[in-house]
Amino acid sequence: MMNFMKTYQVRQTAITIALIAAALSFVGCDLAFHRHKTIPDIFYSDRKVLILYSVGENNIATELKRDIDELIRYTSLHTNDEQADAILIYTGGRILYPYRNLYGQTIVDTLKTFPYEKKFALANTMNEVLNYVKDNFPADEYGMIFSSHATGYLPAGYYSNSKVYEQQGNSPRYRKADICSHPESVPFKEKEHIPGTPMTRSIGQAISGREAYEMQIEDFAQAIPMKLKYIVFDCCLVSGIETAYQLRDKTEYIVASPAEVLADGMDYKSMVRFLHNRPYADLKGLCSNYFEHYNRLEGAYRSATIALTDCSALEELASVCRNLFEKYRNNLDSISPDDVQQYYSYDYHWFYDLLSIVENLGCTSEEMDEFKAALDRCVIYKAATETFLASRPDNPYPGFVISTYCGLSMYLPAHQGAYGNSYLESYYRELAWNKATALVK
Numbered sequence: 001m002m003n004f005m006k007t008y009q010v011r012q013t014a015i016t017i018a019l020i021a022a023a024l025s026f027v028g029c030d031l032a033f034h035r036h037k038t039i040p041d042i043f044y045s046d047r048k049v050l051i052l053y054s055v056g057e058n059n060i061a062t063e064l065k066r067d068i069d070e071l072i073r074y075t076s077l078h079t080n081d082e083q084a085d086a087i088l089i090y091t092g093g094r095i096l097y098p099y100r101n102l103y104g105q106t107i108v109d110t111l112k113t114f115p116y117e118k119k120f121a122l123a124n125t126m127n128e129v130l131n132y133v134k135d136n137f138p139a140d141e142y143g144m145i146f147s148s149h150a151t152g153y154l155p156a157g158y159y160s161n162s163k164v165y166e167q168q169g170n171s172p173r174y175r176k177a178d179i180c181s182h183p184e185s186v187p188f189k190e191k192e193h194i195p196g197t198p199m200t201r202s203i204g205q206a207i208s209g210r211e212a213y214e215m216q217i218e219d220f221a222q223a224i225p226m227k228l229k230y231i232v233f234d235c236c237l238v239s240g241i242e243t244a245y246q247l248r249d250k251t252e253y254i255v256a257s258p259a260e261v262l263a264d265g266m267d268y269k270s271m272v273r274f275l276h277n278r279p280y281a282d283l284k285g286l287c288s289n290y291f292e293h294y295n296r297l298e299g300a301y302r303s304a305t306i307a308l309t310d311c312s313a314l315e316e317l318a319s320v321c322r323n324l325f326e327k328y329r330n331n332l333d334s335i336s337p338d339d340v341q342q343y344y345s346y347d348y349h350w351f352y353d354l355l356s357i358v359e360n361l362g363c364t365s366e367e368m369d370e371f372k373a374a375l376d377r378c379v380i381y382k383a384a385t386e387t388f389l390a391s392r393p394d395n396p397y398p399g400f401v402i403s404t405y406c407g408l409s410m411y412l413p414a415h416q417g418a419y420g421n422s423y424l425e426s427y428y429r430e431l432a433w434n435k436a437t438a439l440v441k
Helices: 017-025 061-074 123-136 158-168 172-178 217-222 241-246 271-275 283-295 311-327 329-334 354-359 365-378 422-428 432-437
Strands: 003-011 048-054 086-091 094-100 106-113 141-147 149-152 199-201 206-208 211-213 228-234 251-256 305-310 379-384
Touching: 048 061, 048 123, 048 271, 061 086, 061 106, 086 123, 094 123, 106 123, 123 141, 123 217, 141 271, 158 422, 217 241, 228 271, 241 251, 241 311, 241 432, 251 283, 251 311, 271 283, 283 305, 283 379, 305 311, 305 365, 311 329, 311 365, 311 432, 354 365, 365 379
Parallel strands: 048 086, 048 141, 141 228, 228 251
Antiparallel strands: 003 149, 003 199, 086 094, 094 106, 206 211, 251 305, 305 379
């Protein structure tokens, strides 16, 4: 499943605030947005449509609702005009459409509601939402913010219950005893939050009673019915080469964090200003704004990693990596994880810096130059604080120091047998990145 969940409480929204709150709670009849069929497509040649896909049926629901509130309140909304830029918000099983009427008042229409069983983090729900947007809001450019928990490329449920998966796998007995009958539900155990420390966001986790729902990265990619200009992931651990490569044909750019994301997440007050910038979305500005905000904070709250990936350069990077992984197979298998830059806390040991891994392969200077050139063409903006949730006597959170940072993480197969990762590696072999590079044989 797309394990995109925010962590500290890490990430793991009218004229008045009262009107906005009322609009967000409104679940009345669907108000369809109808375009005039006689208007030629060229009419929409400069239109930008932004979709905020917010999955908040989890422990960061309060933060995600605040994000939506701020997005609506602080954005200079356009009128209900078929050629104007538009913002669509999917949250709690509804598609919302905020705009300004002719009197300058903020209106939030509920365009579509979904049955209860479709409100969670399911790929078919996301596909239905995005198809609705594509069919009813024609535009030259679509972009998406995905906000929830996430765990990068990991299979659904693995992040919180890896030992169960490795020891018992998906045996029928295990599934019957510990997973509900829904085929996309997974066992989930929320990481305990340490009081006094920031929470984080973990793609798309939703919880209903004892059941949890997550999307795997392959399903997330297949659910996207149109080419997106960008995807902004406001959730943990998503800026990994596996996730980026899986999405390379679905979006031109990816904004994400290779480490966790604090629950406060991105700045929704200024978000649209960057994304609806003309002539192009200012994605570097968005990244810089995110980083500078957290870099000004103190203590454990001064924790941020962010990167902007150009998906058109991923094939070249994959080709370079495949050659290196093949040539230095023995070295790759003997790298000590302790010598590689980590992007994880506790014992969630599946995310390491891609550059740091390659630096430990024993490559020639020419090979390193070729790799770094390909990496630089791929990651066109990156920034990170010197530490992330770093441990101190007054902060028991097991964070880490960031000494090497390239903006993309990757799985490190070396010595992972000690962790009993046979289930994970069986899954990993089927990922597009592994098929392209043969990282895991």
